[in-house]
Amino acid sequence: MILCDHLTKDYNGVPAVDDLCLEIPAGEVFGLLGPNGAGKSTTILMLVGLIQPTSGACSIDGIEVAAHPIEVKKKIGYMPEDVGFYPDLPAEENLDYAAKFYGLSEAERKRRVGDLLTLVGLDSVGTKVGGYSKGMRQRLGLARALVNDPAVVILDEPTANLDPRGVLDYRRIVKGLAEQGTTVLVSSHILSEVSKVCTSVGILARGKLIASGDREMLSRAAMQDRVTIDVETMTPMPRLTNPEILSAEYSQDTCSARIVAKHDISTLIAEALYAEGILPRRLAVEKPDMEDILLSYYTEGAA
Amino acid sequence: MTATGLRIIAGKEFSDHLRSRRFHLLFAILAVVAAVGMITGAVQYSKDLSDYNAVQMIAENEDDPTLAGNLAGLKPSVLSAYSQMGMLMAGIGVVLGIAMGFDLVTREKESKSLKSLLAYPVFRDEVINGKALGGVGAIALAMGVVLAVSVAIMALFGIVPSVDEFVRILVFGVASFLLVFTFFALALLMSTVSKDSGSALLYSLIVMIVLSSFVPIFAYTPVYSAVFGDAPTPPGMSTYSYQQSSSAYTVTSVAVAYKSDDAVDPEALAEYERASREYMNQKRAITDIVTLVSPTGNYQTILGAASQPAGDNTPGLGSLLGALARNIIALLAMPAAFFGLAWVRFMREDIR
Structure with a gap:
């Protein structure tokens, strides 16, 4: 479902992602682990079509991102690490605005927005997003990533600002997505979070994939030493x-x-x-x- | 490009402008200023018309064709009211344009919504085009309302413009729109190159001051004289100037008189005339270039020409537009250039 083929991104000659080869099958919940500056967010930005690779290619569901960014964007839901909204609009209008880009009818948008706000526990919050806490924004970001009912969900540091209750809700939602067969890519440097929801992991360091596989395999590999x-x-x-x-x-x-x-x-x-x-x-x-x-x-x- | 993304973004931007307190405040000031300018202009027009009619009656009674001929070109026009309004518009409209554009992109950066926006199925150019289109729509609406208010005020004073005057009013409206759009495009450009809204506003104001005030200074006499030298002085003669003016325009003519016992060297006089002509031509050329670079200069040139009273010697609309072609093109080219630069910068924006 997600494929990175010798994906490379240089900034001023310094590789942020270096010859990354990665394949994530459909229905997998994949954890992309790595310390800060490992190249996780850069990889994700290339996957969602926000930046162009220096060399190599990536594709979602067989569609190359750089060549067909709009088709790819229609298939994915993305929550950036620094999730942002229009602060002078309430959550409903923020989500409705996002939903418009996916060609949903007004009735469909209204239903979808209501369902998603209930899913992330923000259905009873009436204030504008400018008054939200970081955790509430993170929840709303998760809702927005799901607004188009995507086949692939990409979450960049999804639990960074969540309180324990929020983390539990996040795990519940991701597990629900996995049960529906949605492919989920979670980027994080918090291993405990990845290990709770992911079926397989890849470890990035200095832009290179240094290990990948299911959690048990990685554990065994480490124990072999x-x-x-x-x-x-x-x-x-x-x-x-x-x-x-x-x-x-x-x-x-x-x-x-x-x-x-x-x-x-x-x-x-x-x-x-x-x-x-x-x-x-x-x-x-x-x-x-x-x-x-x-x-x-x-x-x-x-x- | 998908028209859907452009339509959604332009719609939101248009709606944001109309809901913005900043827009409400500036639009209210603009409308009040326009109304006050129109009322003042309409009152002045009525007074000028009454004075003109009185002078015409005296001229007819005195049977003095010279007097009547001198005053024939000064018949007041309803456009004099627009001239007054235009002067006010040049100040407030510029602020409105900057206020509407300076944070269009920086606000997205500051609220961190730009990354999410670009992750929707939308091309980058649709984002910047949609923002510009929404702003242009709001400016056009504001200008349209102001123009409608001005016509309504004229109607209240019982002033009905002729077809020619109405077309000139439209020229004024389009020029006012282009002026505001120029500074809107400038502010949009600054918003794409700046990291935050404060910097974008500051840069916009600096460029605005340079274009509106600093550049035209070079065409003013003291600065011009300091750079290019003084005008040639006439060879030993006495001069006087004669100035006629109305509320709408000023006509200045200079006459040279000679005393009967003055000894004038014909060669010196011819040399003075040649040097004077050269000096004036050079000055006009430089003033024209400086005016073309300044949006407010172009606007005021168009405004001045469009609000000239209709008379036997006044050029027709076709000739008027022909004479103003350079200024109109400059007033179109400048926002196009600003928007083009903003577009290129936004397309190359580094998203991390």
Whole structure:
């Protein structure tokens, strides 16, 4: 559904997006992760036809964005990071104005605007948008991205200003979109948000895609590098020897140790202790959390 | 280009202008100024007409064809009222144009709605064209209302313009519209090049001052004399000037008189006449160029010519438009140039 083919964007000779190749199948909720300045927003701006790539191409539903921007814009709903509205108009009029561009009839617009305001919890707010909080604007931005019932929804940092209730509503809406088969691209540097709603992720660093796949695959990939195993025993343990062990730290009484190994060798450690007649009190494998995974990728990408 | 996007944007801009307090305020001032100008002009016209009729009666009674002939070209015209209104319009209209255009693009940047607007299925040129079209519509409406008010006031005073005068009133209306549109286009350009509305307003005012006041200064006598030298002085003679004026226009003529015992060198006199002619031609050429660069200068030239009273020596409408062709073209070209630059700048606007 979304395809980036060697997509590159330079600003004054400095690549903001560098030879990005990415394919997001239809119905996927894809998280585009990366630190600030990684090129996420630039990628999105090219996908929504607001800027032209320096080289390469991107397409939505088989339509090349640069060649047919209007056709592509009709298919997508976009919420920018710095979402903006006409402050002197109420939410209904802001959404109605947006809906006019998609050729909806007046009755259809009215129904759609009402439904969307209810969906994002702004149906009972009567003030002009100028009086909205950032979180309310973010909700309204989400509603506006859905005004044309798009096949592809692109959300740039969608939870940046949301309160916990807003975040829950956002997750509910994105999950609802996924159930309808809508393709969703979420850009964020907040991993926890992406991990809650996305079925697959891609990690950008310095304009390059350094990893992509489903969350489990990324996690496994990260775990392949190293695993930390905490060992505690009732009696002092001998020095553990295994070619998989990268490093080991023992307490003074050698009743506890922190082993870093290439893979999960907790079973081998248990067998070794059993063979020595030592009772283990605790044997825990520390799986890296998603933040650690992400940081490791960022570090790797920056290197 | 899809006409739909253009229509939607132009419609919103037009509606925004009509709902804007700024527009209400300036339009109210414009309407009041126009009404006051028209009432003053109409009263003055009635007085001038009464004076003219009285002088004509004296001339006829005195049977003095010279006196009648001298005053025949000064018959007052209803257009004198528009001349007064036009002077006021040159000030307020310029402010109205700038006020309507200076934040059209910067407001979108400041409210961060530009990125969303451009993400709708709409081409970039539709956005800038729609903004200009909405503004032009609002200006045309304002000018139309002001013109209608002026005609209504004339009717209240029992003044009915002739067909020729009515066409000249329309010329005045179109010139006023073009003047406001010129400064609207200038402000739109500044709005596309500036980061915020404050800067756009400041730049618009600076360019407005340069075009309306600073440039015409070069055509004024003291500045002109300082740059190009003084006019040649006549060789030993006494002069006097004679000036006739009405509320609508001024006619100045200079006559040179010689005392019977003056010794005038014919060669010096011929040289003076040649130098004078050259000086005046050069001055006229420079004044014309300076006027063409200044929208208010063009407007006032058109206004002055269109509001000349109809008489035997007054050129017909065709000749009038022919004589004003350069000014009309300049008044059309300047907003076109400003809008063209705004268009190019907006099309190249970096969205991040």
